[in-house]
Structures are given as structure tokens and as C-alpha cells.
Amino acid sequence: GAGVSQSPSNKVTEKGKDVELRCDPISGHTALYWYRQRLGQGLEFLIYFQGNSAPDKSGLPSDRFSAERTGESVSTLTIQRTQQEDSAVYLCASSYRTSRNNEQFFGPGTRLTVL
């Protein structure tokens, strides 16, 4: 079956512009996660959704970042007034539920470059 998909695969934007990143999880997966991977760094957890709700948004780097999920499917991560330090690969993952034993399936990521 189809895996997690993300779009766009690459995004180049100018400093100060807004960007929207999209994630389509595996059908039936109720949990969805966003991570950020800066060059040479590990993955940094940003936010997770259980269904449509995000119980904890404290992992988002700043108030310029927001995320939403509709219909227990598609999620969008929006970055307003982008800065150069936002340049990274943004990864989305989904899992069947938020059990510690459940595997998270990752998408290919969106590489964001802020000029």
C-alpha cells in the first residue's frame, strides 16, 4: 500500500515569505508526527497529532510555526515569515496509535531552503 507522502519534495523560498508543507499519512494511522532535521543533526521532534488534536505544541520552535490536521488524514505545517535558520528537512511520520511499541513510518521529507 501507499506509504507516507509529503509535498513538495523541495522548496526554496525567500526570507520573510510563508511556506506550507503537506503530509499525507498512511490510511488508518491515527497518530501523525512532524520532525525537523537540520544539516548534520539528528531529528528534532516538533509536534504530534492524535486524530485531529495536538495535545502539546511546546515542541514547535517559535510562534511562526503552526500545524493542523483535518479529517484524521492530511496535515499541514505552516512556517510564517521564514528565516534562514528554518532551512532543514521536515519529516512527517505516522503510526497506528501512540503506543511505545508502534512503529512510526516516515515520509521522504520536504527540503526547505530559505535564502
Next chain:
Amino acid sequence: GDSVTQMEGPVTLSEEAFLTINCTYTATGYPSLFWYVQYPGEGLQLLLKATKADDKGSNKGFEATYRKETTSFHLEKGSVQVSDSAVYFCALSPPGGGADGLTFGKGTHLIIQP
């Protein structure tokens, strides 16, 4: 907070060599432990996992044993192949479940030369 430390790369080996990639963690309680692999141009894939102390995860010839006493989860393979060239990430999931996401190490770039 939770953290994962893994050896810095790149690690360069010849084909058929023995591989060890070290991973140690800091966490409260008994987390689940994972190794993920990222092949060139592809997304992260789960390689293996272990959910309790002394469990051994294994897949594709790779193994890792959950060592509570040393808080380690070292990845090993007896004979590596060129196709094993990838970036390997050690990660943990806290005892409470996935609500906090996975905590990842910085990744180890493995290069296997023919």
C-alpha cells in the same frame, strides 16, 4: 530530558568487515529502543527495535541488544555489504508512549567500500 548519543561518522569499512555502531541513551524508566536507517535518496525506515531489557532486535543481518545496565543499544553486523551504506539513527520512545515523539541521535553515516 531524554537523549540519545551515537558515534560520530562517517564510518568507512571494507566489504565483509564487522560493524559496530555505538548508541547510549539517557531516559527515565524503560524506553523502547529503535534503529532507523536512511538509504541515499530514501526516507527513514525502521531497521529493528527492542522494547524491554535484554531483548535483542534483529533484521537483515543486523542485531542490537537492549542493555539496561549500560543504557546501550549498539548496532552490530557480522559482514557488511556495499548495499548497507546509509545513515543509521538510534532512537528511543519514552515509557509513556509516542506522545512526545521519538528522540533521535544525530545519525552515523556508514560507507562500505568494495
